[in-house]
Amino acid sequence: MIITTASVFVDDQQKALDFYTDKLGFRLKTDVPAGPFRWLTVVSPQAPDGVQLLLEPSEHPAVHPFKEALVADGIPFNSFGVEDVQAEYERLTALGVRFVQGPTPMGPVIAAVLDDTCGNLIMIAEMTDPEQAAPQD
Template sequence: MRITVTSVLVDDQEKALAFYTDLLGFVKKHDVPAGGARWLTVVSPEDPDGVELLLEPSGHPAVGPFKEALVNDGIPFTSFTVKDVQAEYDRLRGLGVTFTQPPTQMGPVTTAVFDDTCGNLIQIAAM
Protein backbone atom coordinates (compact mmCIF):
# COMPACT_ATOMS: atom_id res chain seq x y z
CA MET A 1 0.00 0.00 0.00
CA ARG A 2 1.21 3.51 -0.78
CA ILE A 3 -0.15 7.04 -0.81
CA THR A 4 -1.03 8.18 -4.33
CA VAL A 5 -3.15 11.28 -3.71
CA THR A 6 -3.62 13.50 -0.69
CA SER A 7 -5.80 16.58 -0.50
CA VAL A 8 -5.75 20.15 0.65
CA LEU A 9 -9.16 21.81 0.93
CA VAL A 10 -9.25 25.05 -1.05
CA ASP A 11 -11.78 27.87 -1.31
CA ASP A 12 -11.02 28.56 -4.99
CA GLN A 13 -9.36 25.99 -7.25
CA GLU A 14 -8.03 28.50 -9.78
CA LYS A 15 -6.50 30.70 -7.07
CA ALA A 16 -5.06 27.60 -5.40
CA LEU A 17 -3.55 26.38 -8.67
CA ALA A 18 -1.82 29.74 -9.17
CA PHE A 19 -0.50 29.78 -5.59
CA TYR A 20 0.70 26.17 -5.55
CA THR A 21 2.35 26.39 -8.99
CA ASP A 22 3.49 30.01 -9.41
CA LEU A 23 4.66 30.57 -5.82
CA LEU A 24 5.37 27.15 -4.32
CA GLY A 25 6.77 25.65 -7.53
CA PHE A 26 4.58 22.56 -7.90
CA VAL A 27 3.49 21.54 -11.41
CA LYS A 28 -0.01 20.69 -12.59
CA LYS A 29 -0.50 16.95 -13.15
CA HIS A 30 -4.24 16.47 -13.76
CA ASP A 31 -7.04 18.91 -14.56
CA VAL A 32 -10.26 17.03 -15.30
CA PRO A 33 -13.80 18.42 -15.10
CA ALA A 34 -15.71 16.80 -12.22
CA GLY A 35 -19.24 18.16 -12.02
CA GLY A 36 -19.07 21.77 -10.90
CA ALA A 37 -15.43 21.43 -9.88
CA ARG A 38 -12.26 19.81 -11.23
CA TRP A 39 -10.03 16.86 -10.34
CA LEU A 40 -7.05 19.19 -10.09
CA THR A 41 -3.73 17.83 -8.85
CA VAL A 42 -0.20 19.16 -8.56
CA VAL A 43 3.08 17.34 -7.96
CA SER A 44 6.62 18.20 -7.02
CA PRO A 45 8.80 18.81 -10.08
CA GLU A 46 11.41 16.74 -8.24
CA ASP A 47 9.06 13.71 -8.25
CA PRO A 48 6.49 14.06 -11.06
CA ASP A 49 5.32 10.46 -10.59
CA GLY A 50 5.14 10.78 -6.80
CA VAL A 51 2.30 11.71 -4.49
CA GLU A 52 -0.25 14.06 -6.05
CA LEU A 53 -1.77 16.93 -4.07
CA LEU A 54 -5.46 17.29 -4.91
CA LEU A 55 -6.69 20.88 -4.73
CA GLU A 56 -10.03 19.77 -3.31
CA PRO A 57 -12.96 22.22 -3.34
CA SER A 58 -14.04 23.06 0.19
CA GLY A 59 -17.78 23.08 -0.54
CA HIS A 60 -18.90 20.55 2.07
CA PRO A 61 -20.66 22.30 5.00
CA ALA A 62 -18.26 20.77 7.55
CA VAL A 63 -15.16 22.13 5.83
CA GLY A 64 -15.58 25.83 6.72
CA PRO A 65 -15.81 25.35 10.50
CA PHE A 66 -13.02 22.73 10.38
CA LYS A 67 -10.61 24.97 8.46
CA GLU A 68 -11.51 28.00 10.58
CA ALA A 69 -10.82 26.07 13.81
CA LEU A 70 -7.42 24.90 12.54
CA VAL A 71 -6.40 28.41 11.44
CA ASN A 72 -7.66 29.99 14.68
CA ASP A 73 -5.56 27.51 16.67
CA GLY A 74 -2.54 27.97 14.38
CA ILE A 75 -2.57 24.32 13.27
CA PRO A 76 -1.19 23.57 9.80
CA PHE A 77 -3.44 21.45 7.56
CA THR A 78 -0.43 19.65 6.06
CA SER A 79 3.35 19.77 5.88
CA PHE A 80 5.83 19.86 3.00
CA THR A 81 9.50 18.87 3.23
CA VAL A 82 12.07 21.39 2.06
CA LYS A 83 15.86 21.22 2.01
CA ASP A 84 16.40 24.51 3.84
CA VAL A 85 13.53 26.11 5.77
CA GLN A 86 15.25 29.50 6.11
CA ALA A 87 16.03 29.70 2.39
CA GLU A 88 12.47 28.70 1.45
CA TYR A 89 11.07 31.16 4.00
CA ASP A 90 13.17 33.95 2.50
CA ARG A 91 12.20 33.00 -1.08
CA LEU A 92 8.48 32.79 -0.32
CA ARG A 93 8.42 36.00 1.72
CA GLY A 94 10.08 37.70 -1.23
CA LEU A 95 7.14 36.54 -3.34
CA GLY A 96 4.65 38.00 -0.86
CA VAL A 97 3.69 34.83 1.03
CA THR A 98 2.47 35.55 4.57
CA PHE A 99 3.99 33.46 7.34
CA THR A 100 2.31 32.90 10.70
CA GLN A 101 5.43 31.25 12.15
CA PRO A 102 8.98 32.12 11.13
CA PRO A 103 11.62 29.39 10.93
CA THR A 104 11.71 27.74 14.34
CA GLN A 105 14.05 24.97 15.42
CA MET A 106 12.44 22.16 17.42
CA GLY A 107 15.15 19.67 18.25
CA PRO A 108 16.36 18.14 14.97
CA VAL A 109 13.51 19.70 12.95
CA THR A 110 13.12 23.27 11.71
CA THR A 111 9.62 24.40 10.70
CA ALA A 112 7.83 27.50 9.44
CA VAL A 113 4.12 28.01 8.74
CA PHE A 114 2.47 30.08 5.99
CA ASP A 115 -1.01 31.01 4.81
CA ASP A 116 -1.81 29.46 1.42
CA THR A 117 -4.42 32.18 0.64
CA CYS A 118 -7.01 29.42 0.21
CA GLY A 119 -8.00 29.00 3.86
CA ASN A 120 -5.15 26.81 5.10
CA LEU A 121 -1.99 27.07 7.13
CA ILE A 122 0.79 24.98 5.61
CA GLN A 123 3.99 23.94 7.38
CA ILE A 124 7.36 23.54 5.74
CA ALA A 125 9.91 21.41 7.55
CA ALA A 126 13.45 20.10 7.28
CA MET A 127 15.38 17.65 9.43
Protein backbone atom coordinates in the same frame (compact mmCIF):
# COMPACT_ATOMS: atom_id res chain seq x y z
CA MET B 1 0.23 0.00 -0.13
CA ILE B 2 1.45 3.49 -1.06
CA ILE B 3 0.03 6.97 -0.75
CA THR B 4 -0.86 8.26 -4.21
CA THR B 5 -2.96 11.33 -3.41
CA ALA B 6 -3.35 13.66 -0.45
CA SER B 7 -5.90 16.46 -0.29
CA VAL B 8 -6.01 20.05 0.81
CA PHE B 9 -9.41 21.77 0.96
CA VAL B 10 -9.36 25.06 -0.95
CA ASP B 11 -11.85 27.90 -1.15
CA ASP B 12 -11.13 28.55 -4.85
CA GLN B 13 -9.52 25.94 -7.09
CA GLN B 14 -8.03 28.36 -9.63
CA LYS B 15 -6.62 30.62 -6.92
CA ALA B 16 -5.16 27.54 -5.23
CA LEU B 17 -3.64 26.30 -8.49
CA ASP B 18 -2.03 29.68 -9.05
CA PHE B 19 -0.62 29.78 -5.51
CA TYR B 20 0.63 26.21 -5.38
CA THR B 21 2.30 26.46 -8.82
CA ASP B 22 3.39 30.13 -9.09
CA LYS B 23 4.45 30.60 -5.45
CA LEU B 24 5.26 27.18 -4.01
CA GLY B 25 6.67 25.77 -7.26
CA PHE B 26 4.54 22.66 -7.67
CA ARG B 27 3.55 21.52 -11.17
CA LEU B 28 0.11 20.79 -12.54
CA LYS B 29 -0.41 17.02 -12.87
CA THR B 30 -4.12 16.50 -13.52
CA ASP B 31 -6.93 18.89 -14.46
CA VAL B 32 -10.17 17.09 -15.28
CA PRO B 33 -13.66 18.65 -15.18
CA ALA B 34 -15.81 17.14 -12.41
CA GLY B 35 -19.23 18.75 -12.55
CA PRO B 36 -18.93 22.35 -11.36
CA PHE B 37 -15.41 21.65 -10.05
CA ARG B 38 -12.23 19.92 -11.24
CA TRP B 39 -10.11 16.95 -10.26
CA LEU B 40 -7.09 19.19 -9.90
CA THR B 41 -3.75 17.85 -8.69
CA VAL B 42 -0.23 19.20 -8.41
CA VAL B 43 3.07 17.42 -7.82
CA SER B 44 6.56 18.29 -6.72
CA PRO B 45 8.92 18.92 -9.64
CA GLN B 46 11.42 16.72 -7.75
CA ALA B 47 8.92 13.81 -7.77
CA PRO B 48 6.62 14.23 -10.80
CA ASP B 49 5.41 10.62 -10.46
CA GLY B 50 5.14 10.81 -6.67
CA VAL B 51 2.28 11.75 -4.38
CA GLN B 52 -0.24 14.13 -5.92
CA LEU B 53 -1.81 16.94 -3.92
CA LEU B 54 -5.51 17.24 -4.72
CA LEU B 55 -6.77 20.84 -4.57
CA GLU B 56 -10.19 19.82 -3.33
CA PRO B 57 -13.12 22.25 -3.16
CA SER B 58 -14.21 23.21 0.38
CA GLU B 59 -17.84 22.46 -0.42
CA HIS B 60 -18.80 19.96 2.28
CA PRO B 61 -20.55 21.75 5.18
CA ALA B 62 -18.08 20.32 7.71
CA VAL B 63 -15.02 21.70 5.92
CA HIS B 64 -15.42 25.42 6.64
CA PRO B 65 -15.71 25.12 10.46
CA PHE B 66 -12.90 22.53 10.46
CA LYS B 67 -10.56 24.81 8.53
CA GLU B 68 -11.50 27.84 10.65
CA ALA B 69 -10.76 25.92 13.86
CA LEU B 70 -7.36 24.77 12.60
CA VAL B 71 -6.37 28.29 11.52
CA ALA B 72 -7.65 29.82 14.78
CA ASP B 73 -5.48 27.38 16.72
CA GLY B 74 -2.48 27.88 14.40
CA ILE B 75 -2.48 24.24 13.28
CA PRO B 76 -1.14 23.53 9.78
CA PHE B 77 -3.31 21.32 7.57
CA ASN B 78 -0.34 19.82 5.68
CA SER B 79 3.43 19.77 5.86
CA PHE B 80 5.90 19.86 2.98
CA GLY B 81 9.55 18.91 3.26
CA VAL B 82 12.26 21.31 2.12
CA GLU B 83 16.04 21.10 2.17
CA ASP B 84 16.55 24.58 3.67
CA VAL B 85 13.68 26.24 5.53
CA GLN B 86 15.45 29.59 5.83
CA ALA B 87 16.13 29.76 2.07
CA GLU B 88 12.52 28.78 1.25
CA TYR B 89 11.20 31.28 3.78
CA GLU B 90 13.23 34.06 2.14
CA ARG B 91 12.28 32.97 -1.41
CA LEU B 92 8.58 32.74 -0.61
CA THR B 93 8.52 35.96 1.40
CA ALA B 94 10.05 37.74 -1.61
CA LEU B 95 7.16 36.35 -3.71
CA GLY B 96 4.63 37.86 -1.29
CA VAL B 97 3.78 34.70 0.67
CA ARG B 98 2.61 35.51 4.19
CA PHE B 99 4.07 33.46 7.01
CA VAL B 100 2.34 33.18 10.37
CA GLN B 101 5.46 31.63 11.88
CA GLY B 102 9.02 32.14 10.72
CA PRO B 103 11.68 29.43 10.78
CA THR B 104 11.66 27.84 14.24
CA PRO B 105 13.64 24.87 15.61
CA MET B 106 11.27 22.08 16.73
CA GLY B 107 13.19 19.02 17.87
CA PRO B 108 14.46 17.18 14.78
CA VAL B 109 13.15 19.83 12.35
CA ILE B 110 13.20 23.52 11.60
CA ALA B 111 9.72 24.57 10.52
CA ALA B 112 7.86 27.62 9.27
CA VAL B 113 4.13 28.05 8.70
CA LEU B 114 2.57 29.92 5.78
CA ASP B 115 -0.93 31.00 4.76
CA ASP B 116 -1.87 29.38 1.43
CA THR B 117 -4.45 32.15 0.67
CA CYS B 118 -7.12 29.44 0.32
CA GLY B 119 -8.05 28.96 3.96
CA ASN B 120 -5.17 26.78 5.16
CA LEU B 121 -1.97 27.01 7.11
CA ILE B 122 0.83 24.92 5.59
CA MET B 123 4.06 23.95 7.33
CA ILE B 124 7.38 23.68 5.54
CA ALA B 125 9.93 21.61 7.43
CA GLU B 126 13.62 20.78 7.16
CA MET B 127 14.94 17.65 8.86
CA THR B 128 17.94 18.61 10.97
CA ASP B 129 18.41 15.29 12.78
CA PRO B 130 16.91 12.38 10.81
CA GLU B 131 18.03 9.87 13.45
CA GLN B 132 16.04 11.67 16.15
CA ALA B 133 12.91 11.54 13.93
CA ALA B 134 13.31 7.83 13.14
CA PRO B 135 11.02 5.40 14.98
CA GLN B 136 12.62 3.81 18.03
CA ASP B 137 12.55 0.01 18.32
